[in-house]
Amino acid sequence: MRKDSRLSRMLHVLVHMHHLEQAVTSDNIAIMLGTNPVVVRRTMSLLREQGYVNAVKGHGGGWTLAKPLHCITLLDIHRSLSEASLFTIGLTDEHTNCPIEKAVNLAIDDVLHEAGQLVLRRFAEVTLDKLAVEYTAKLS
Amino acid sequence: MRKDSRLSRMLHVLVHMHHLEQAVTSDNIAIMLGTNPVVVRRTMSLLREQGYVNAVKGHGGGWTLAKPLHCITLLDIHRSLSEASLFTIGLTDEHTNCPIEKAVNLAIDDVLHEAGQLVLRRFAEVTLDKLAVEYTAKLS
DNA sequence: AACTCATGTAACATAAAAAGTTTCTTAAAA
DNA sequence: TTTTAAGAAACTTTTTATGTTACATGAGTT
Numbered sequence: 261m262r263k264d265s266r267l268s269r270m271l272h273v274l275v276h277m278h279h280l281e282q283a284v285t286s287d288n289i290a291i292m293l294g295t296n297p298v299v300v301r302r303t304m305s306l307l308r309e310q311g312y313v314n315a316v317k318g319h320g321g322g323w324t325l326a327k328p329l330h331c332i333t334l335l336d337i338h339r340s341l342s343e344a345s346l347f348t349i350g351l352t353d354e355h356t357n358c359p360i361e362k363a364v365n366l367a368i369d370d371v372l373h374e375a376g377q378l379v380l381r382r383f384a385e386v387t388l389d390k391l392a393v394e395y396t397a398k399l400s
Numbered sequence: 401m402r403k404d405s406r407l408s409r410m411l412h413v414l415v416h417m418h419h420l421e422q423a424v425t426s427d428n429i430a431i432m433l434g435t436n437p438v439v440v441r442r443t444m445s446l447l448r449e450q451g452y453v454n455a456v457k458g459h460g461g462g463w464t465l466a467k468p469l470h471c472i473t474l475l476d477i478h479r480s481l482s483e484a485s486l487f488t489i490g491l492t493d494e495h496t497n498c499p500i501e502k503a504v505n506l507a508i509d510d511v512l513h514e515a516g517q518l519v520l521r522r523f524a525e526v527t528l529d530k531l532a533v534e535y536t537a538k539l540s
Numbered sequence: 541a542a543c544t545c546a547t548g549t550a551a552c553a554t555a556a557a558a559a560g561t562t563t564c565t566t567a568a569a570a
Numbered sequence: 571t572t573t574t575a576a577g578a579a580a581c582t583t584t585t586t587a588t589g590t591t592a593c594a595t596g597a598g599t600t
Binding site for chain 4: 550554
Binding site for chain 2: 271342346350354383391
């Protein structure tokens with residue numbers, strides 16, 4: 261099953277942006293990620309819509325952080341990128357009146373919902389400045 | 401992102417098989433699930449390999465339960481069907497020497513691993529006979 | 541023995557979605 | 571006015587689960 265690595269990639273980019281302290285172009289980010297500038301714009305614009313980055317056109321333009329890293333959590337970025345389910349497991353809805361299907365779906369959903377809540381709670385606890393610590397520690 | 405609903409579907413089938421108490425053909429299961437008999441064989445054979453169902457060829461043949469429902473857990477079926485990750489979120493491995501990528505991946509993986517363990521633990525607690533209760537309750 | 545029914549398996553086709561690409565527009569700075 | 575960069579639309583490619591076809595194998599029936 262295909263995986264969505266946009267969260268990992270965008271976090272990576274955001275922390276690098278913090279250290280650069282100047283605008284980065286989509287082209288540069290694309291090279292860094294081994295992808296395409298249009299794909300970068302598509303993804304970064306989701307973060308822009310939520311107010312985590314700014315985009316500036318023209319000479320010297322590009323992407324900058326709109327908030328300090330300690331004001332952004334993993335959950336913020338995760339939510340900006342995807343409203344889709346965290347899980348690769350899906351339920352069925354073909355026999356909605358079948359009590360067996362209902363029982364099966366309830367049992368699975370109960371567990372996935374609890375685990376999903378755990379993930380969101382934990383993502384909310386991690387601010388991006390924590391991810392930068394190891395890096396800055398290495399520099400000093 | 402595409403979802404794998406085989407767990408839900410196979411649980412549904414197994415509980416029905418328990419109530420039928422006779423062999424069910426791949427063709428019948430395919431009709432029930434709105435899919436193809438070859439797809440059914442592919443999926444059911446994963447359960448056969450792990451000893452949860454039997455397959456019998458020829459007249460009157462088909463699929464039967466190899467164990468009572470109270471000896472099969474959600475985890476058993478889940479494991480039989482997939483060794484793939486539970487999560488739609490993936491990590492990156494393009495800059496394995498980059499401390500930022502490392503920190504990002506560690507942070508995400510820490511959370512997903514804990515949530516994954518929770519799911520497996522909870523799946524292990526649910527035996528399939530519990531899923532049949534609601535149904536039998538309705539019959540009596 | 542011949543026939544029918546059912547699984548086993550391989551090879552191929554289809555479908556859906558994410559990712560990549562091309563092309564053009566818009567805006568800002570040099 | 572030219573260059574640089576994002577915004578956006580339309581299209582192509584790639585990937586992968588699912589579906590399909592065709593044939594082999596084996597078990598029970600006639």
